[in-house]
Amino acid sequence: MGPTARARLPRRLRARAAAEGGFTLVELIVTLAILLIVVASLSSVLVSATKTEVDANNRFQAQVQARSGLAQLTRELHCAKSVTVTNTAGTSLLAGSSGSRIAATLPSTCTTSGGVTLFVTWCTSASTLNTSDWALYRVTSTSSAPLCSASGKIKWADYLTTSTPFCLPSTSAACGGVLRPSGSLPMLHITMPVNLKGPGAIESYNVVDDIALRNGTHT
Amino acid sequence: MRSEEGFTLIELLIAMVVLTIGILALIAAYSSGYVALNRATRVSSARLIADQQMERFRAVQYSAVKLNTTCGALCTEDATFTGDPAYSSTAQATGCTTTDSTCLPTQTKTGPDGKSYRLDTYITYNCWSGTLSTSPSVTCGTGNPSPVKRVTVVVRSSSLTAPVREASTFTTFPTN
Numbered sequence: 228m229g230p231t232a233r234a235r236l237p238r239r240l241r242a243r244a245a246a247e248g249g250f251t252l253v254e255l256i257v258t259l260a261i262l263l264i265v266v267a268s269l270s271s272v273l274v275s276a277t278k279t280e281v282d283a284n285n286r287f288q289a290q291v292q293a294r295s296g297l298a299q300l301t302r303e304l305h306c307a308k309s310v311t312v313t314n315t316a317g318t319s320l321l322a323g324s325s326g327s328r329i330a331a332t333l334p335s336t337c338t339t340s341g342g343v344t345l346f347v348t349w350c351t352s353a354s355t356l357n358t359s360d361w362a363l364y365r366v367t368s369t370s371s372a373p374l375c376s377a378s379g380k381i382k383w384a385d386y387l388t389t390s391t392p393f394c395l396p397s398t399s400a401a402c403g404g405v406l407r408p409s410g411s412l413p414m415l416h417i418t419m420p421v422n423l424k425g426p427g428a429i430e431s432y433n434v435v436d437d438i439a440l441r442n443g444t445h446t
Numbered sequence: 447m448r449s450e451e452g453f454t455l456i457e458l459l460i461a462m463v464v465l466t467i468g469i470l471a472l473i474a475a476y477s478s479g480y481v482a483l484n485r486a487t488r489v490s491s492a493r494l495i496a497d498q499q500m501e502r503f504r505a506v507q508y509s510a511v512k513l514n515t516t517c518g519a520l521c522t523e524d525a526t527f528t529g530d531p532a533y534s535s536t537a538q539a540t541g542c543t544t545t546d547s548t549c550l551p552t553q554t555k556t557g558p559d560g561k562s563y564r565l566d567t568y569i570t571y572n573c574w575s576g577t578l579s580t581s582p583s584v585t586c587g588t589g590n591p592s593p594v595k596r597v598t599v600v601v602r603s604s605s606l607t608a609p610v611r612e613a614s615t616f617t618t619f620p621t622n
Contacts (some may be wrong), residue, residue, distance in 0.1 A: 269466075273473070280480060283480055283484075287483050287487065290487065291490075408544060410506065410510065412505045412506075414505050432559060433560070435494075436494060437501050439501050
């Protein structure tokens with residue numbers, strides 16, 4: 228700043244400029260300490276917000292996965308003529324009881340059967356992501372309905388807190404408290420509670436749906 | 447030694463306010479993400495309830511697609527129900543007498559998210575052409591195709607920005 232410029236400055240500012248010095252070490256340390264306290268308290272808020280956000284996102288992903296698995300299952304069963312609910316070993320269960328596996332035969336004309344008569348199994352098996360949960364798998368065969376132990380199964384949903392999501396109601400045996408109306412198509416009742424933190428934890432997302440087998444017969 | 451001058455209290459406060467505004471803006475971004483996720487869960491839950499209700503009508507025969515409007519308090523059609531564009535006082539398909547709650551005009555359902563939703567079902571006769579008359583029998587007039595049934599399912603909740611609606615037409619074709 229040249230002498231002319233300096234002369235143009237008001238007196239007060241000139242006095243200020245003359246008094247300017249660097250910070251002392253003590254000043255710097257005190258300032259840093261205050262900043263640290265402020266940032267630490269605010270960062271704990273940010274950290275918990277991030278944790279909540281990640282948790283909500285994971286939960287939402289699991290819900291979306293369950294819904295898309297259900298959509299695929301629905302699409303497939305709409306084309307099936309009949310479906311049986313079985314236990315893990317493949318033994319058929321009575322109407323109104325819940326099972327871990329369903330077996331359906333898809334005619335070759337179905338969009339998901341690939342032009343041949345396809346035996347489709349949907350079943351639950353222990354989840355690899357959370358030991359107290361189950362995952363929903365789909366496995367197919369062109370010869371006979373496969374068990375869940377078959378190779379080549381594809382996972383469609385995870386974090387189910389029940390191993391027995393399937394139930395076939397009759398006009399006298401209810402599933403989820405609801406009977407199948409007389410003269411209606413076969414219906415599959417599905418209960419898929421989804422919870423990242425295992426059974427019994429709060430914030431469960433309970434997907435419940437009924438699927439009517441449009442290709443079936445009214446009885 | 448030169449004269450020492452610290453920050454004034456005002457300067458310090460201004461700096462802190464600016465910092466706080468910055469950090470609050472960050473937190474607001476988080477919370478709006480959380481709100482968006484929650485809203486998506488509500489809509490998806492309402493949609494599942496609507497799907498399930500529609501599927502129950504898909505399972506039964508054409509003749510069984512109707513409402514129960516004569517069961518007293520349970521079957522009351524309140525102002526919210528009758529105020530919907532899908533409502534018709536004259537073309538409603540009624541006569542369901544099953545004890546099943548499916549054919550009640552208004553039901554309360556718990557969604558997958560554990561929240562409570564109001565499920566309204568409207569079933570009305572519709573004509574592709576001609577004019578609908580319901581007495582003595584339901585017809586669209588001589589020379590016109592038979593009437594069809596229009597099922598509209600509306601899921602309402604205060605946590606939804608707009609009700610979730612689903613509509614489908616039911617006919618006697620091909621076998622049921």
